[in-house]
Amino acid sequence: MSAVVATHWTVHSRRFETSAATREPAWVRGMLIALALAFFALFLLLPLVTVFAEALRKGWGVYFAALAEPDTRSAIFLTLLVTAIAVPLNLVFGVAAAWAIAKFDFRGKQLLTTLIDLPFSVSPVVAGLCFVLLFGAQGWFGPWLADHGVRIIFTVPALVLATIFVTFPFVARELIPLMEAQGQEEEEAAIVLGASGWKTFWYVTLPNIKWGLIYGVILCNARAMGEFGAVSVVSGHIRGRTNTLPLHVEILYNEYNFAAAFAAASLLALLALLTLVLKSLVEWQGRQQMNAGQQL
Amino acid sequence: MGVWTARRVLPGFPLALGYTLIYLSLIVLIPISAVFLKAATQGWESFWAAISTPRVVASYQLTYGVSLLAAAINVVFGLILAWVLVRYHFPGRRIVDALVDLPFALPTAVAGIALTAIYAGNGWLGQWLQPLGIKVAFTPLGILVALIFIGLPFVVRTVQPVLEDLETELEETAASLGADRWQTFYRVVLPPVLPALLTGFALAFARAVGEYGSVIFIAGNVPMVSEITPLLIITKLEQFDYPGATAIAAVMLVTSFILLFLINGLQAWANRSHPGGTA
Numbered sequence: 001m002s003a004v005v006a007t008h009w010t011v012h013s014r015r016f017e018t019s020a021a022t023r024e025p026a027w028v029r030g031m032l033i034a035l036a037l038a039f040f041a042l043f044l045l046l047p048l049v050t051v052f053a054e055a056l057r058k059g060w061g062v063y064f065a066a067l068a069e070p071d072t073r074s075a076i077f078l079t080l081l082v083t084a085i086a087v088p089l090n091l092v093f094g095v096a097a098a099w100a101i102a103k104f105d106f107r108g109k110q111l112l113t114t115l116i117d118l119p120f121s122v123s124p125v126v127a128g129l130c131f132v133l134l135f136g137a138q139g140w141f142g143p144w145l146a147d148h149g150v151r152i153i154f155t156v157p158a159l160v161l162a163t164i165f166v167t168f169p170f171v172a173r174e175l176i177p178l179m180e181a182q183g184q185e186e187e188e189a190a191i192v193l194g195a196s197g198w199k200t201f202w203y204v205t206l207p208n209i210k211w212g213l214i215y216g217v218i219l220c221n222a223r224a225m226g227e228f229g230a231v232s233v234v235s236g237h238i239r240g241r242t243n244t245l246p247l248h249v250e251i252l253y254n255e256y257n258f259a260a261a262f263a264a265a266s267l268l269a270l271l272a273l274l275t276l277v278l279k280s281l282v283e284w285q286g287r288q289q290m291n292a293g294q295q296l
Numbered sequence: 297m298g299v300w301t302a303r304r305v306l307p308g309f310p311l312a313l314g315y316t317l318i319y320l321s322l323i324v325l326i327p328i329s330a331v332f333l334k335a336a337t338q339g340w341e342s343f344w345a346a347i348s349t350p351r352v353v354a355s356y357q358l359t360y361g362v363s364l365l366a367a368a369i370n371v372v373f374g375l376i377l378a379w380v381l382v383r384y385h386f387p388g389r390r391i392v393d394a395l396v397d398l399p400f401a402l403p404t405a406v407a408g409i410a411l412t413a414i415y416a417g418n419g420w421l422g423q424w425l426q427p428l429g430i431k432v433a434f435t436p437l438g439i440l441v442a443l444i445f446i447g448l449p450f451v452v453r454t455v456q457p458v459l460e461d462l463e464t465e466l467e468e469t470a471a472s473l474g475a476d477r478w479q480t481f482y483r484v485v486l487p488p489v490l491p492a493l494l495t496g497f498a499l500a501f502a503r504a505v506g507e508y509g510s511v512i513f514i515a516g517n518v519p520m521v522s523e524i525t526p527l528l529i530i531t532k533l534e535q536f537d538y539p540g541a542t543a544i545a546a547v548m549l550v551t552s553f554i555l556l557f558l559i560n561g562l563q564a565w566a567n568r569s570h571p572g573g574t575a
Contacts, residue, residue, distance in 0.1 A: 016383045022467045024477055029384055036380040037392070039373045043445050044398050047410040050420065054413055093319045100312035104304065112316070114560055118324055121552045121559070123506025125526035126545045129533065130327035133334050138538055140330060164323055188305045197307035219400065226403025228509035233530065246405040246509070253409050253513065262413075265406040272401035279401075280394045 051269045054262035066263035074240045075248035076267070082156070082231075082244060083224040086163040090220055094171025095213070099201075102179030103187070113176065119168040127165045128233025131158055154236030159244060162230040167220045174216035175209055182208055211286035218282065222275040226268055328549065335546040338539045346543035351519050352528060356547075359525040362436055363504035366443035367451075370500050371493055374451025381452070382459040396452050399445055404509025411442055412514045434516030439524065442510040447500030454496035458489050458566075491566035498562055502555040506548065 016022045024032070056063055066072065097116060101109055119127065135152035136142050145152060152158050186208070190200040206213075228246040235242045237251065245264060252261035335343060346352070380386075381393050399407065415422045415432035422433060432438050462485065470480040508526040515522045525548060532541035 016464060022464045022471075028477075032376055033380050033384055033386050036373070036377045039377065040392055040395070043441075043448060044395055046414060046420070047407055047445065048395075048398060048402070050410040050413050051406060054410075093316065096312045096319075097316040099308060100316050103306050104309045104313075106309075106313070112320075114556060115320060115324070117560075118328070118552075118556060121502045121506070121556045122328070123508065123526050123529075123545075123548055123552070125508050125529050126331065126506070126548055126552075127327075129529060129541060129545050130330055132533065133330040133538070133542065134327055136538075161323070165327065168323060184306055191305050191307070200306075201308075222401045226401075226406070228403060228405040229507075229526065232508075233533065246403045249403075249405050249409065250513075258413075261409060265403075265409060268403045268406045272398060272403070272406075275401040276394050276397055279397065 048269060048273075051262060051265050054258065055266040057262075058259045062259050063263050063266075066260035067267070069260065071239050071243070072245075072248060072260070072264055075243045075245045075264070078156070078159070078243065079225050079245040082159050082163050083221060085160050086167060086224045087217060087221050089164055090167055091171050091213075091217055093168070094173075094175055094216060097172040098175035098179050098209075099205075101176050102182075103184050116169050116172050119165055124162075124166055124227065124229030125233055128162050128230040130165070131161050131234050153234055154238065154242060156242065158234035159231050159242060162234050163224050163227055166227050166230045167224045170220035170223065171213065171216035174212045174219075178209055178212040179205075211282055211289060215279065215282045215286070218275055218278050222272065225271055331542055331545050331549055334538070334542045338543070342539060343543045343546075346540040347547050351523070352525075352544060354520045355523050355525040355528050358436060358439070358522065359505055360551075362439050363443055363501050363507075366440055366447055366504050367497050367501040369440075369444055370447045370451045371497050374448055374496060374500075375455055375489075375493060377448075378452045378455040378459055382456060397449050399447075399449050404446070404507065405513070407445055408442065408510040408513035411438070411445065411510065415441065415514065433514050434518075434522065436515075436522050438514035438516070439511050439522060442514050443504040443507060446507050446510055447504050450499040450503060451493070451496035454492045454499065454566075455489060458492040462488065488569060491562060491569050495559060495562040495566050498555060498559045502552070502559065505551065505555075 023029075097112075100106075101113060132153055133139050134141055135145065135158065137146070137153070139153075142153070152161075186204050187200050190204045191197070195203070226246055227244075228250070231244055232247060232250070235244070235247055237243060237247060239251070243251065245268060249261050249264045249268070252258075252264060338346075377392075377396065381389065381396075412419075412433050414420050415425070415438060417423065417426050417431075417433070419433070425432060430437075432441060466484050467480050470484045471477075475483070506526060508524075508530075511524055512527055515524060515527075517523050517527055525544060529541045529544050529548075532538075532544065
């Protein structure tokens with residue numbers, strides 16, 4: 001997904017529409033637009049609209065009553081808690097990994113970059129299973145931990161670990177190509193002029209990578225709050241205790257409490273919309289920054 | 297090692313690399329190796345028995361087959377969507393462009409229950425499809441719909457930057473040499489887009505194979521018919537069949553590794569034939 005930032009930071013142009021040689025006949029254009037919009041409406045817009053329509057089907061009263069449920073509120077709180085731990089940890093990792101990979105040359109760099117992407121291609125269910133095998137009752141460390149009175153599986157730490165795993169690459173993936181493209185001349189100049197390493201990072205590197213960093217955090221945050229498969233395996237689904245909001249949606253849905261399930265789901269859909277808005281703003285800001293840089 | 301002898305001006309390399317390696321090992325590498333070690337210690341025969349029962353094999357065929365089909369459909373419509381977004385101007389283009397990423401942002405469980413509500417027998421679309429004899433929800437067709445939803449942005453977002461960077465001069469040359477628009481598309485536009493298209497296909501496929509949340513609500517989860525492999529792992533775990541779950545997970549991990557290196561290779565190829573695309 002590193003290409004995503006780059007896409008929107010390049011300036012969009014109308015050059016294809018000016019020349020007859022790069023333009024299709026009007027009927028072809030119309031047909032392609034119609035086809036694309038129909039596909040878009042069917043597969044993207046309709047599910048989004050459905051969430052809100054179903055959530056409000058029985059009126060606002062039922063909607064707010066469902067959200068005020070103690071179990072729903074504790075699920076919201078737990079989701080926020082897990083995210084508040086997982087995202088900063090992956091943020092620090094992403095910066096460290098990008099600093100090592102983008103600013104230095106070393107053997108095995110390509111392999112390291114590939115391994116960082118690994119969680120993206122592992123099924124969330126398998127990710128959850130990994131932690132059950134490590135910390136579960138029959139796992140490697142499970143019996144030893146149990147002897148010391150520590151439980152991880154079916155508790156909040158397991159939810160945090162599973163969430164960190166599935167959101168692991170987000171920040172690093174955005175920062176590595178960005179920092180590689182920026183090179184290291186500016187940092188070297190700061191060091192030569194006597195700035196300390198931290199100062200150099202804080203005043204030279206960070207302003208340059210700011211938008212890429214925020215972009216990665218937004219994506220990481222959205223995935224952390226919405227993760228389902230991995231946390232489902234390690235959570236144990238204890239209501240009010242280890243139920244994150246997406247898991248709570250599942251429980252309500254399986255109890256045929258559709259209005260409440262869609263009410264909880266609508267919060268997550270709002271989060272998704274907020275994510276897309278913030279993402280667009282960050283892309284716009286990043287483009288501004290890049291244009292300003294090109295004019296210098 | 298040349299690593300330590302190279303002269304470096306910038307500080308922080310040992311700290312940054314050390315932290316990266318430790319964190320990567322603790323969060324990703326050690327947990328994943330637990331799967332392979334656990335799978336290896338149970339003996340070949342029980343491992344093979346666990347991954348080759350008819351029910352498990354049926355789940356592979358379903359998971360990989362439907363994922364391939366979904367990725368192929370996404371290649372076609374993802375290319376059209378990317379093309380329209382890059383080349384044409386129409387009202388709402390920016391909103392469509394922003395919402396293409398919805399499947400990245402919308403939690404999978406939410407997508408799952410929404411798609412089920414749409415395609416169930418009494419749903420918005422289901423009630424019209426049912427009389428025609430088309431059942432979507434609770435059949436493999438429902439899984440296909442969910443996997444198309446999940447995979448679409450991968451294709452659009454890998455193809456879009458390449459389309460944006462295409463030189464108009466090449467197309468103009470082709471036109472001036474007498475090529476019609478279709479020939480120009482097929483011979484001039486498509487070849488440089490192909491690596492990105494294949495990368496998008498592989499990314500969508502890899503995501504679809506492991507997908508769980510959006511599928512289980514709409515799939516119906518009937519063994520041998522509409523039961524995906526990740527669900528089978530969960531079923532085995534709930535029955536405390538840890539060796540069985542681990543064996544199937546090991547098979548899925550091996551395909552993940554193969555796909556990961558395939559995608560890396562494809563991306564390297566895409567970058568070579570389209571320098572600057574990701575920089």
